[in-house]
Amino acid sequence: QVQLVESGGGLVQAGGSLRLSCAASGRTFSGYAMAWFRQAPGKEREFVAAISGGGGTTYYADSVKGRFTISRDSAKNTVYLQMNSLKPEDTAVYYCARRRTYRSTWYQPDDYDYWGQGTQVTVSS
Secondary structure (H helix, E strand, O other): OOOEEEEOOEEEEOOOOEEEEEEEOHHHOOOOOEEEEEEOOOOOOEEEEEEOOOOOOEEEOOOOOOOEEEEEEHHHOEEEEEEOOOOHHHOEEEEEEEEOOOOOOOOOHHHEEEEOOOEEEEEEO
């Protein structure tokens, strides 16, 4: 059974930082690309950042580029999202996801097959 468990969300003031973690069960992590998405109330789920299976390639949404950093620790089966200079518009539930194999795209929810339960991030102004 594939399991992805997010943690690290919370309430933070604008300009602050949070680090999200996504712990994956063993064989579900190694070699798979991973991503973070977010979903605000009344909005569709949107891509935030992704990292390749080896960690050497990363992708970011324009809205978070320069503020967020995705990384992974294969020894811990964990992917991280460091979020700095947070803005109220970053408020959302953040989800980690495992990318399907043999996909040519990175940015759509359908590109991913397993999802965590989500962690709430709230940024106050």
